Amino acid sequence: MGMNWSKPLAIATLMATLAAVPVRAETLPDTIRFGAFGQGYGQPFGVALLAIAHVKGFIADEFKDTPVKLEWSYLTGTGPAINEAIANGQLDFAQYGGLPNIIGRANGLPTRILMSYGQTTIVGAARTGLPIDSIKDLKGHKVAFQKGTILHWAFLKALEANGLSAKDVTIVDLKTADQLAALAAGSIDASIGTSSLFPLRDQGVVKIFYTSRDAGPKAVGFGGILVSDQFQSKYPETTQRVVRGLVRADEWLSHEENREEALQIWTKSGTPYAALKEEFAGLSLKESFNPLIDDFLIEQYRDATQFSKDEKLIRRDIDLQQWFEPKYLNAALKSLGLEHYWPHRTADGAAIN
Amino acid sequence: MTVSSPPGSFASPDLRHVATRSRPGVLAALTWKRVRPRFWPVAQFLLPAAFPLAILIAWQVTTANNWLPVQILPTPATVLSTFWDLVTGGDIVVNLQISFWRISLGLAVGGLAGLAFGTVLGVSRAADEMLGPLFKALAQVPSLGWVPILILIFGLDEMLKIIIIAKACFVPIVLATSEGIRNVPRPYREVAQVLRLRRRSVLTKLLIPAALPTVFGGIRLALSHAWIALIVVEMLAAAEGVGYMMVWGRTLFQIDIVIVGMLIIGGIGLLMDAGLARIERGMRRWEPARA
Structure with missing residues (x-):
């Protein structure tokens, strides 16, 4: 401290170093x-x-x-x-x-x-044959998704936007692979997921009743x-x-x-x-x-x-x-x-x- | 060897020998009993506590020095305060009630079915030859392997959980029961034959008392299997229970909740095992005396 020339010297040294080794300034x-x-x-x-x-x-x-x-x-x-x-x-x-x-x-x-x-587009799928055509229709139904993921946030926000809360549905915490079995077995009514639900629709197991694309940019994962x-x-x-x-x-x-x-x-x-x-x-x-x-x-x-x-x-x-x-x-x-x-x-x- | 029940009854000394042979732990326990009086009585309490205490100290030292990130290993104090929060908030009580109910029901269903099936396999050679191999093959499939099919049949509700826990209990109890009965020494069976004991008497006076220690070993094993199965099913498809609480703790990246769950399960398992051991001792005391 107190040595006025230390700063210019440091800068000069730094510049010299930078000139000599233009890329490798840190050990990778x-x-x-x-x-x-x-x-x-x-x-x-x-x-x-x-x-x-x-x-x-x-x-x-x-x-x-x-x-x-x-x-x-x-x-x-x-x-x-x-x-x-x-x-x-x-x-x-x-x-x-x-x-x-x-x-x-x-x-x-x-x-x-x-x-x-x-x-990430958030997708809602319901078992075919159930009268679920929108988020609102989920009231009283069993809905599965993996809690603690972005789907959890997206789904509860979607409920809120439709005047519902988590209390209006029965939430089942399930991993994606188990959701498919549970949907096929009829033990859950709907599932919140991503595009991985589309193949299930193509097999006729579910119908898609919601995608976050319809709900505006703030609903998207x-x-x-x-x-x-x-x-x-x-x-x-x-x-x-x-x-x-x-x-x-x-x-x-x-x-x-x-x-x-x-x-x-x-x-x-x-x-x-x-x-x-x-x-x-x-x-x-x-x-x-x-x-x-x-x-x-x-x-x-x-x-x-x-x-x-x-x-x-x-x-x-x-x-x-x-x-x-x-x-x-x-x-x-x-x-x-x-x-x-x-x-x-x-x-x-x-x-x- | 110290004997805790009155000797001289029809089957008792040799049956105890059978039990000892089939479970090496008994021998160790008996040896320990003989050595114990030489220790200062306090050692009795210190010895079982020493290892947990060492772990606790290692845990405290590890967290105090930040050898592991707190996200992976929270401090003992954090775990304690989380434990307290979960107790006072009522979460533990609610979750335990549900888990307890599942365990009890699963153990009751699987245990009774296992006792019955195990007795059939043990008593009847024909039944053993016919059903034994299939049972053993199915028993090899771990509970988790049953889940996908069981979900399709029973859905995700309580039924699925009870069935998986019951299945987990069923297997060790069947094995222990059939083995316990089959291992009754031939001379005793011959004596029973000479005495022309009725089938019913053979079962109640000879086979059941003789098989009891092995069966109890099976029940204790079943209990530990029941806890494992409980965690599996609650991790899979539940919204409550101690197992789910642990899964949720992991999802929330709050490992202290997971550790609290481990401590609770360990503590309760220890208590239940000790309770069963006590019942077992009580039964072995009166069974031979009655014969």
């Missing part, structure tokens, strides 16, 4: 471990943005001049299992649903939200790609490269001519092609996979956090401002010239530019 990790929710088919592939970045090698490209290895796991146990894996130090980056994001963070899991992974806080503070440059790869993957995904290939990539997860095609039919993939941390995404997280508190899913509050870490996304957008590519959205989901 040996391995980067990515995780995402699986689709319940036990396949080593998933859906949404991370699966595209994985299969198309967008993140691998960012590390092609290095010995860094990338590991990918798609966990059948979805959100809760991903939270455990992050706590265990087994994952560095993870793509999973907003509700388990919140549950993990509220229990002190050190994560940062880097970007949105895109949207959401979630983030998160990084463990230790990882991003230890490896900021690596994190930057990963996010750059993700943004390039997202930009690729946004072009209509790549839709078919993207659907094919997602079928590797085990989800039938027809189901995926239907889920995204008529939807702009550019809009659906808007990565921005904008007012809309923040509002969705704020809403789901409040929901989690009301439903006593979490015991502590979350400081959302502390949780989002948009600097990597912003830098990546800038370096790729994509700052204005995806529109910012208002809290209600309307595009503003």
Whole structure:
């Protein structure tokens, strides 16, 4: 302290270092471990943005001049299992649903939200032959879904929007695979899930009475790609490269001519092609996979956090401002010239530019 | 060997020998009984507590040093306060009532059916040859393997849970009962034949008392199987019960709830096992004396 020349000297040294080693400013990790929710088919592939970045090698490209290895796991146990894996130090980056994001963070899991992974269409299916044609008709019926997932939030919000509450239905907490058996056996009346319910409709077991597409952008499932806080503070440059790869993957995904290939990539997860095609039919993939941390995404997280508190899913509050870490996304957008590519959205989901 | 019941009755000393042979634990317990008076009496209480205490200390040290993230291993204090919250909030009472009811009903149904079927297999060689292999094959399929088919037949309601728990209890009790009866030494059967005892007397005076220790071993095993099955069914399709409470704790990433569930199940299992052991001792005391 007190030595006036220390600061200029430090800057000069730093600049010299940067000039000499323009890329390698940090020791890269040996391995980067990515995780995402699986689709319940036990396949080593998933859906949404991370699966595209994985299969198309967008993140691998960012590390092609290095010995860094990338590991990918798609966990059948979805959100809760991903939270455990992050706590265990087994994952560095993870793509999973907003509700388990919140549950993990509220229990002190050190994560940062880097970007949105895109949207998930929520689907309601009822056994054929039952007089269920809308959310309102569920009153007094047995409805199954996996609690603690984004479906839980989406369904209770849909009930609320239709003047009902959780007390008006009998909720059965079931994993997707068991729901199919339970629907076939007639022991539940309806199921809340994703496009994986479409094949059941094609078999004539159920009819679809609700999709979140009809209920506006705020009813759609959401979630983030998160990084463990230790990882991003230890490896900021690596994190930057990963996010750059993700943004390039997202930009690729946004072009209509790549839709078919993207659907094919997602079928590797085990989800039938027809189901995926239907889920995204008529939807702009550019809009659906808007990565921005904008007012809309923040509002969705704020809403789901409040929901989690009301439903006593979490015991502590979350400081959302502390949780989002948009600097990597912003830098990546800038370096790729994509700052204005995806529109910012208002809290209600309307595009503003 | 110390003998707790009056000797000299028709079958007692040798039957105890049979029981000892079939369950090595008894021998160890008897040996321990002989050694015990040499210890300071307090050791009696300290010894069983030593290991749990060591685990508790290791747990406290681990959490105090942050060797494991608190999300994976919460502190003992957190678990205690969660336990207290669940007790005062009434969650534990409600969940325990439901789980207890399921266990009792499943154990009663599976146990009675198992006793009956096991007796048939033990008494009748023909029945054993006809039904034994099929039973053993089906018994190999774990409870979880039955679930998909049982859901299709019985749906997701209480019936499914009771049936799975009953099935879990049924198997060890059948095995223990049939084995207990079959292992009655041939000389005793011959004596019964010479004495021309009626079939009924053979069953009540010889086979049942002789098989009882083995059967009780089976019942105690069945109880532990019942808890496992309970957790399986409650994890699968329930909205209440101790097992569901644990699943829910995991979903909410609140491992303290899971640990509370483990402690409760462990504690209750220990109590129930001790209760059964006491009943067993009581029965063995009067059975031979009556004969």
